[in-house]
Amino acid sequence: MSLSFLTRTRGRGRFDLADWLTWAYLVLALLLMFGPVLWVALSSFKTEAALQEYPPTFLPLAPQTVMVEGYDEPLQLFRVTAGEHEGKVLAQIRRIGLMSQMVDPADPAQKFQVNINDRVPEREFALATENYSVLFDRFNFGLYFWNSVFITVVATIITVLFNSMAAFALSKYKFRGRTLVFVLIVATLMIPPTVNLVPIYLVVSQIGLVNSPWGVIWPAVATPTGVFLLRQYMLTIPDDLLDAARMDHASEWKVYWRIVLPLSAPALAVLVIFSVMWRWNEFLWPLIVLNRSEQFTLQLALNSFQGDLQTSWAPLLGMTVLTLLPITIVFAVLQKYITTGIAQSGVK
C-alpha cells in the first residue's frame, strides 16, 4: 500500500512548515480528544488493586501465575532483582515473614529462599472484567440502563410525532393565526427551560409526575427547534402531491403520514439524532425531578456514585464506559449524517 497520501501537499510538491504545523496540531488533537476516553476505557479493565497503584501502568496488568508440578494451586511468578539468584524468574510457594520460599518452574526440585524486597511480581496483560460484572450484581446497572433507554426512546417517538404534526399544520394549511402560532413557538427559543425551573417543577408536581420518568419526558417533547426544522423542510414538499392524494379521497391524517412524513425523512432523521442525544445526556432536569434511586437514569446514577465521599472508582469507571458506549457506536456508524446534520441546521 502506498503511503504517499500522508505527504500529499497542496500541489506545491514540498512539505512545508505549514504542513508540519498542521500535522503536529492534528496528532496532538488526536491524543487530546481520544486519549482521555481511551485511558478511562483501559483503566476500567484494571482490578481494584491495580487502580490504587501510583504511578499507574499504561495497560491493565495482572500478576502472572504458573502451574508447577507437585502443587495443586497456580503459583505467582516473581523476577528476582538482587542476591545470588538475580535475574531468575521463580514461582513463590509460600511467604514466611520477610523471606519467600520459591521454586524454579522449570526444575521443581530446586527450592530457593529469597528476601521479599529482592523480588518483583511478573505481570502480564489481562483484562479484569469484575468492574463490569459488579455493576450488574450489586449496582443495579440494568435498571438505570433501562430507565435511560425508556426515557430516550419514548421521548424521541413522542417528540418526532408531535413536532411533525405541528410542522405539518404550520406548513401545509392556511388558517387564521398561523403566523402567530409559529412566531410564538419559535420565540420560546429565547427562553430556555433553565430559566423557568421553579414553575416547570410546580406544573410537573401538580400533575403528579415527580419521581416518574414521565416528569422527565413530557416537559421537553415540544421542542421549538424540532418544529422549526421540520416546518422548513416540509415547505419544500410540493402541495400538488397532497392535492392529488386528496382527489383520491385520502383523509388529512393519511396525507400526513403516508405522504408528508416519508418525504420528510432526512429532516426527521436529524431530529431523531438530536432527540436521542438530548435525552440520553440530559442531566439537570432529571436531577430535579427524579429523587428516588430506582428512577435514576444512567447520568444520575453516575453522578450519585461519584458524589459519595469515598469515590469508588472501580465500578464507576466500568459504568462510565458502558454509558459512553452506545453514543460511541452510534457516532461511529452515523458520523457523516450527524456532522452534516448539525452543520446545516446549526443547532445542538
Add this chain to the structure above:
Amino acid sequence: MLATVKTAPSWLVSAAFGLFERPMLALQKMTGAQRIAWVFLLPNLVIFSLFTFLPIALNGVYATTGSDRILLGERPFVGLDNFSSLLACQNYLQPNSCERDIFWRAVHNTGYFVVVQVGLMVLFSLLTALILNRNIPLRGFFRGVFFYPVLLSPVVVALIWKWILQRFGVLNAGLEGLGMPTVNWLVEADWAFFWIVFVSIWAHMGFYTLILLAGLQAIPADVYEAAEMDGASRWRVFSRITMPLLVPTMVVVVVLSLIRAVQAFDEIFVLTGGGPGSATLLLLQYIYETGFAFRPQLFGVAAAASMLMAAVLLVLTLIQLRAARSRAEG
C-alpha cells in the same frame, strides 16, 4: 429515521398510524379540511402551554412571593424583596459585601468564565476549522475526532477528566515522571477554574468547529484563485478574504457560545461541585441549589435569580437572531 424507517417493521409503523385513522377522520368531518390544522397543532400547543408559556408567566409570580412552599396559594406576596435582597450590595466588585454573597460570587465566576471560555473557545474552534479546511487527507476522520466529545454526556465528560485529574491520577504521574511538581488540580481554586474552562472547551469545541468549517467552505473557491493569481501572501489572503467573509459565521458562533456559557452547569457541577469553596460555582448551579438542593427551598430567590439570567440571555438571543438573519441574507 431513514435507517429506522427501513429497519423497523413497516407493518408496525402502519398499524400505529392507522390506529388514528378513524378518530382523525371523524374529527375532520366535524372541523372541515382546513381547520383540522388545529387538531394537528393541539398536542404541541398543550405541551407548550403547560411547560413553556404557563411557567414563563408563573416565574414572575414566584419571584415576587416568599416562603418555601411550592403551591402559589400558600406563598405570601413580598413585592420586589427577592430582587432587592439579591441586589443588596455595598460594592458589586466584592461579593463579600453583598447580602447574598454566594449569588454574587456566582455572578462573578460566571462573568469571568463566560469571557475566558468563549474567547478561548472561538480561538481554538477557528484554528481547528482553518486546519480542517486545508486539503489534508483523512479530513472526515479528523472532523470526527474533534466532534466526538460533543456527543458524550456531560457527566461522562466530567468523570473522564476527574479520573485523570485526581490527586493520584495519570496527569500527576506523568508530571512526576518528568520531574515536575504535582498539583492537586481540583482542590486548588485557580487550577480548578482553569480545568472547568479547559474541560468545557474540550467537550464543546467540535460543535463550533463544525459551524465555522461550514462557513469556510461556503466561501467561493474563485475568490482564492483570484488572490493566488495576484500573488497574495497567505497572511494577506487570510486577513483580507477569509476573515471578512467569515465574520457573519463568527458572530453566530460567538453568540451561541455566550448563551451556552451563561447557562453552563452539567460538567462543572459533576467535576468540581462548584468547589473548592465556591471557586467554580456558576449562576445556574446557584439557582439549582437555592431552589431545589438546599433546605429551605427558596423558590422565590431562585426564580428572581433566573429572571436576571433570562434578561441576559434575551439580549444575547436577540443579537443572535439579527446575526442569523444577516448570515441568511449573505
